[in-house]
Amino acid sequence: xxxxxxxxxxxxxxxxxxxxxxxxxxxxxxxxxxxxxxxxxxxxxxxxxxxxxxxxxxxxxxxxxxxxxxxxx
Amino acid sequence: xxxxxxxxxxxxxxxxxxxxxxxxxxxxxxxxxxxxxxxxxxxxxxxxxxxxxxxxxxxxxxxxxxxxxxxxxxxxxxxxxxxxxxxxxxxxxxxxxxxxxxxxxxxxxxxxxxxxxxxxxxxxxxxxxxxxxxxxxxxxxxxxxxxxxxxxxxxxxxxxxxxx
Numbered sequence: 373x374x375x376x377x378x379x380x381x382x383x384x385x386x387x388x389x390x391x392x393x394x395x396x397x398x399x400x401x402x403x404x405x406x407x408x409x410x411x412x413x414x415x416x417x418x419x420x421x422x423x424x425x426x427x428x429x430x431x432x433x434x435x436x437x438x439x440x441x442x443x444x445x
Numbered sequence: 446x447x448x449x450x451x452x453x454x455x456x457x458x459x460x461x462x463x464x465x466x467x468x469x470x471x472x473x474x475x476x477x478x479x480x481x482x483x484x485x486x487x488x489x490x491x492x493x494x495x496x497x498x499x500x501x502x503x504x505x506x507x508x509x510x511x512x513x514x515x516x517x518x519x520x521x522x523x524x525x526x527x528x529x530x531x532x533x534x535x536x537x538x539x540x541x542x543x544x545x546x547x548x549x550x551x552x553x554x555x556x557x558x559x560x561x562x563x564x565x566x567x568x569x570x571x572x573x574x575x576x577x578x579x580x581x582x583x584x585x586x587x588x589x590x591x592x593x594x595x596x597x598x599x600x601x602x603x604x605x606x607x608x609x
């Protein structure tokens with residue numbers, strides 16, 4: 373009896389988990405889901421470019437200071 | 446328009462562009478030859494170095510000389526630094542450092558989390574709007590249907606395929 377209840381609980385949990393995953397996958401493949409993913413990718417791309425610009429500016433500043441010190445010696 | 450006529454038109458356009466380019470090139474060559482001939486005919490001039498008169502609006506304080514009517518600016522330390530930093534290898538190094546900075550684990554995780562959050566936010570907004578739209582419909586229109594799922598009334602009224 374206990375084993376049946378356990379199997380029932382496991383089955384229900386697996387069913388709920390699978391349903392949620394399937395619904396999310398279906399949304400991802402739908403047109404609004406694709407639009408949302410594209411928007412999120414655009415945001416990520418903008419952030420990446422901003423990070424790259426920050427890194428470039430920091431490195432340029434470092435190089436500039438290094439060369440300035442070298443010339444002052 | 447047939448294909449052969451289209452090809453003929455395109456060929457004619459390309460030929461016209463080529464003729465125009467040839468005319469421009471020949472004119473430029475003649476101009477260069479004329480200038481060279483004029484320079485060769487002129488007697489050699491003495492090198493004249495004149496100091497520019499200080500102007501009232503002298504914003505840039507870099508040393509400037511006028512040699513044969515041409516303004517020659519002496520390079521400052523700033524110019525040298527900028528020249529060194531604008532070399533291709535230096536630019537490449539700067540780009541590489543920028544990309545490495547952006548691909549650090551902390552930046553990568555931050556960007557990934559931002560993207561996930563944005564996707565979930567947009568999905569939640571869409572689902573909420575869909576739910577509101579569903580609730581905005583009166584119940585009669587949803588529950589007032591006479592047919593049930595699996596009922597044969599509607600299926601029987603549909604046209605049948607051959608042999609069905």
